Amino acid sequence: MAPVDGIGLATQEGERSVDSTCTQILRAACQEFATRPYSSVSLEDILARAHATKGAMYAHFGSKRALAEAIIGERSALARMSVIEVLGHRLSGLETVIDVVYRMAVQDYTTDIGRAARNLTDSIGRIEGVQADGLSKWVQVMTPAVARARDEGDVLDGADAEDVARLIISVYFGTQASIGTNDFGQFLSRLERNWQFVLPGFAEPDRIDYLTNFIRRRTAHALNNSRGRADGPSD
Numbered sequence: 711m712a713p714v715d716g717i718g719l720a721t722q723e724g725e726r727s728v729d730s731t732c733t734q735i736l737r738a739a740c741q742e743f744a745t746r747p748y749s750s751v752s753l754e755d756i757l758a759r760a761h762a763t764k765g766a767m768y769a770h771f772g773s774k775r776a777l778a779e780a781i782i783g784e785r786s787a788l789a790r791m792s793v794i795e796v797l798g799h800r801l802s803g804l805e806t807v808i809d810v811v812y813r814m815a816v817q818d819y820t821t822d823i824g825r826a827a828r829n830l831t832d833s834i835g836r837i838e839g840v841q842a843d844g845l846s847k848w849v850q851v852m853t854p855a856v857a858r859a860r861d862e863g864d865v866l867d868g869a870d871a872e873d874v875a876r877l878i879i880s881v882y883f884g885t886q887a888s889i890g891t892n893d894f895g896q897f898l899s900r901l902e903r904n905w906q907f908v909l910p911g912f913a914e915p916d917r918i919d920y921l922t923n924f925i926r927r928r929t930a931h932a933l934n935n936s937r938g939r940a941d942g943p944s945d
């Protein structure tokens with residue numbers, strides 16, 4: 711399925727009108743959940759924004775919870791596409807990991823689906839185990855790149871790639887939780903400082919200056935990429 715503004719759309723001719731309704735509902739739900747907590751959003755709010763009926767909604771989603779979980783799933787699919795795109799670039803292993811983290815950040819803070827999934831994970835993720843499962847999947851995605859970074863000499867020889875991947879993902883999501891605001895500039899500033907704290911724990915000492923500068927450039931790029939940006943997937 712090809713993503714449109716982070717929401718999947720089937721392209722088979724016979725499914726087009728049905729999926730158009732499904733996509734309208736998902737987009738409307740993202741817009742609602744992006745700015746309000748799960749408990750404050752009603753199905754009536756979503757359906758009014760989507761110009762859809764309850765019958766159309768229940769044809770695709772059995773409940774508000776199922777709709778919320780679908781948004782989190784769509785966000786994960788969009789993130790995986792970003793990872794695949796970055797892996798196609800000729801970056802080192804650790805540059806790849808850093809680049810993926812900043813692409814995640816742009817999506818999480820500048821798109822409706824990113825903001826909605828972030829809010830929903832906070833609201834229902836801990837209850838359903840969605841948050842823990844999502845973190846584990848991110849660790850799985852990042853671990854091979856960290857292992858390559860170790861082979862390339864960016865990561866300390868002997869460091870466990872999975873442990874380093876878990877640390878990086880924990881720093882990212884921990885920074886989000888500690889900020890508690892949608893101020894993207896503030897988040898990026900704190901994330902950059904946190905990188906500086908953790909890099910000496912796993913990076914080769916003679917690579918820290920280079921990696922610090924690489925992170926600084928990615929921070930500036932992410933901030934510039936967010937200015938004047940409307941909803942849509944990351945570049």
